[in-house]
Amino acid sequence: MVLNSRALVLLHILVWSLPDTLNMSSGTPSDITCLKSIRDSLEDPLNHIATSWTFNNLTEGSICGYVGVSCWYISDNRVRGVQLANMGLKGKFPRGLVDCSTLRILDLSGNAISGSIPRDINEILPAVEVLKLSNNNLSGEIPSSMGNCPNLEVLILDNNRLTGQIPQQLNQLIRLEVFSVANNLLSGPVPDFVSVTTIKPESYVNNSGLCGGPLEYCRKKHRWSFEISFRSGFVVGFVVFAFSYTAFFTYYFNLCVGSNKRNKITPTNTTELTATRKNFAKKVDQVTQLTKGDEICTLDINIEYIKKWASNS
Missing domain, CATH: 3.80.10.10 (Ribonuclease Inhibitor)
Structure with missing residues (x-):
């Protein structure tokens, strides 16, 4: 009985110490x-x-x-x-x-x-x-x-x-x-x-x-500031471009319209000026035929001067 008790105690100690041994x-x-x-x-x-x-x-x-x-x-x-x-x-x-x-x-x-x-x-x-x-x-x-x-x-x-x-x-x-x-x-x-x-x-x-x-x-x-700067720059650039394009188009349109008006008006003015010059020269010639002689040399000189002025004009 004593031996069996000691065996049981030893077995009990072994069982309780086994987890620590396994852990190690x-x-x-x-x-x-x-x-x-x-x-x-x-x-x-x-x-x-x-x-x-x-x-x-x-x-x-x-x-x-x-x-x-x-x-x-x-x-x-x-x-x-x-x-x-x-x-x-x-x-x-x-x-x-x-x-x-x-x-x-x-x-x-x-x-x-x-x-x-x-x-x-x-x-x-x-x-x-x-x-x-x-x-x-x-x-x-x-x-x-x-x-x-x-x-x-x-x-x-x-x-x-x-x-x-x-x-x-x-x-x-x-x-x-x-x-x-x-x-x-x-x-x-x-x-x-x-x-x-x-x-x-x-x-x-x-x-x-x-x-x-x-x-x-x-x-x-960094990233956000770059994106904001890019977007702002794009908007500003687009506005400037649109304004410049509009101004250029308006100027070009006005230039074309003005040129067309001048083309329509100029021929009439030129024709009238040419006709006036011809009439004036014709009258001068008539005066020249009527005025002959030494006594009117001064008048001849003036008439020649007027004729030159008319031709140059």
């Missing part, structure tokens, strides 16, 4: 997979992690002694942080981090990480609190999904080649206290962060296209 065995392999993926996806010319992350003779919690790896310890020795700053690492952002499901801190700053930040960063690092990716060669846009990392408190992305706008979705990060995107190629309005007292203009320096928030007021001089 199921959690640690995923962390090992995570760290192996990081090691294999990044070039390590200085052998900082290659000599430490050997994965030989693994025991429970042995990965917590690896270079740059920190664990919780309090619960089950799961990986809490991967801090590999300034180790000369090269390559793309390691997507294998998705297997470090309890990761809270990721620091890859001061390396040569290139490419873009994954668009599904919120799924790769769902519980991240500190994310430092500064002083790398990252390019492309900041993914809007980063706004769905609810625990994010520190986000450092400065000294890269990031472009586009800072996603307005980042204003959903109500715990964010430290933020920097300085020395990038960003533009557009900055998010209206909740922690406006801790995020200063220094967080945005050397991004000539940024505005709003603690920076200068955003002047609406």
Whole structure:
């Protein structure tokens, strides 16, 4: 009876401790997979992690002694942080981090990480609190999904080649206290962060296209202002063209009508003037025939002068 009682007690203890054992065995392999993926996806010319992350003779919690790896310890020795700053690492952002499901801190700053930040960063690092990716060669846009990392408190992305706008979705990060995107190629309005007292203009320096928030007021001089200016210019141009066309048409019409009137009037005037000249010349000839002799030489001279004037007219 005593033996059976002791057996029952031992069995009871074993059953109650089994979930914790299962958690440890199921959690640690995923962390090992995570760290192996990081090691294999990044070039390590200085052998900082290659000599430490050997994965030989693994025991429970042995990965917590690896270079740059920190664990919780309090619960089950799961990986809490991967801090590999300034180790000369090269390559793309390691997507294998998705297997470090309890990761809270990721620091890859001061390396040569290139490419873009994954668009599904919120799924790769769902519980991240500190994310430092500064002083790398990252390019492309900041993914809007980063706004769905609810625990994010520190986000450092400065000294890269990031472009586009800072996603307005980042204003959903109500715990964010430290933020920097300085020395990038960003533009557009900055998010209206909740922690406006801790995020200063220094967080945005050397991004000539940024505005709003603690920076200068955003002047609406982009798409909408261009469309308004274009429409206004089009309307003004159309009015000027219509007015000019109307004035020209009126002038041309009046010119044509006036020309037609002159063409109708001029022949009559010319005919009458010619007839007058002929009659005048005829009368002069008659006077010349009637006046002969030396005694009227003066009259002859005057008549010749009148005849010349009549012909020239």
